[in-house]
Amino acid sequence: MNKKNIEQNAGITVLFLCLGTVALILVVILWDIFTKGAGKISWAFLTQMPKNGMTEGGIFPAIIGTFLVTLMTALFAVPLGMGCAIYLNEYARDNRFTRLIRMSIRNLSGVPSIVYGLFGVVLFVQLMRIGTCILSAGMTLGLMTLPWTITASEEALKNVPQAYRSGALALGATKWQSIRTNVLPYAIPGMLTGTILGLARAAGETAPILFTGAAFFLPFLPESLFDQFMALPYHLYIMATQHHDIEGVRPIAYGTALVLIVLVFSMNLFAIILRYKLRKVRKE
């Protein structure tokens, strides 16, 4: 073997080790959470209220809170995201205005989540006087999710063949009729896939809800959109750093982390399966 070959093999081994390290990091993360969290998971843990200063009992209100706030996020972000995507892909031409919109979208996706939190505090909690509650937190997360829903929705619209639009227009349909009957029905499943991925990220976010509605501990479930709520990521944060008996509640923290990860992953998985099924349908 000459020098060149040795160098080649060594180099490629190094590159492979890079990939190996990344994979190893993921395995260690998942292994730790799953092995140490699994023992805590039980029906009672998932369906009971926290008890005795959160040292016992379950995480039921946090699960419900995360579910409600994610639903709120979806209600807020999905229509706005889809509307913006429809405008960009169906109506707008490539001009200065749309370039400004696209630049804003890219920049919004880079705004730190805590800054969305600050924005939510001023706009929703104070200026609009909604207070700290599910609605404020949901809208804050909704704004944060907006760039992702727009990008995903536009991708789905781009995948609808141009002929579908021309066909409708040739038959005398107006622009909106063609979009409604010939574009959206084919694009909506794809839009949903991307949106679910965005919502999964929102469900795991903590910083934007810190000051807009998440509560340390509530002995009851939220009754309306104007109530505060407990959320899984915030609960994990508290159990890991703020609780008076941190070592004692470690198992609960691990259990919460596992439930959160499983929730986020199943949303991802659902989106991926949906995407796979759609591709199959389209091919047939």
Next chain:
Amino acid sequence: MSDLKEKAIHGLFMFNGLLVVIVLVGIFALLVGTSIPAFREISLKEFLFTARWNPTSYVRTQYGIGAMLVSTAMVTIGALVIAFPLGIGTAAYLSDIASPRVREIAKPIIEILAGIPSVVIGFLGIVLVGPAIARLFNIPNGLNALNGSFLLAIMALPTIISISEDALKSVPKSFTEASLALGSTHWQTIVKVKIPAAASGIFASCMLGMGRAIGETMTVLMATGCAPAMPHGFLDSVRTMTSTIAIELGEVPYYTTHYYALFGVGLVLFIITFLVNMISDIVLRKYQIKVR
């Protein structure tokens, strides 16, 4: 009649598109508006160029974000030092060497890594990385800048890998073929031809990863110990801009100088990430045009 309806619908969607611009401008405007009252009492010079942040002192309140800026810079640079070689190496392996099967396994790995909530990564910083660092360096606890850097590197990796891989893949095939035809090995082609040709895309990926690291809150909040003093090394506890906001905004009464000053910190954070993202955006765009 239906013409009017069409126009109304068009207008509605156009407004919806405009909304995105309004949100971005709105965030900036509200941050500026809410932080202005703070600068009636704190000089901009004190705010930006002094190190001590002590807003609740009874003797003399101090509002300098110097220590926070240094902390944020430290964890971000530390994260890039770890994530950059690892990310580029992985991207190069995936784009040039990996068999389709390896690629099929690797893609979900990177997607799953990107999907892990930051609070979970922060938690692992406390229970896994922290104790490991403490043992390794023989220090009482491992909640420090090094821990934060390591966790932020994990969070920046998916961004760096996927965008660098795209950049490497869009290097024209003729470059690779020419290099191989001249007798270079695969390895030489990657290092001497492909990576330089994709440099701007790789650079942009690092800027985007950097933007994420600067703005990340939960991991650094949980894993860096959050001591407000000026750090002297990577084994010191640090408190970034994001964690300061997260810690203090919940406790501070509304409409006090302290409250306004926290929005000032948010404004600085917004401007820094905005610039970082703009730079990566410009580089990416320029680069795309060149390739086509």
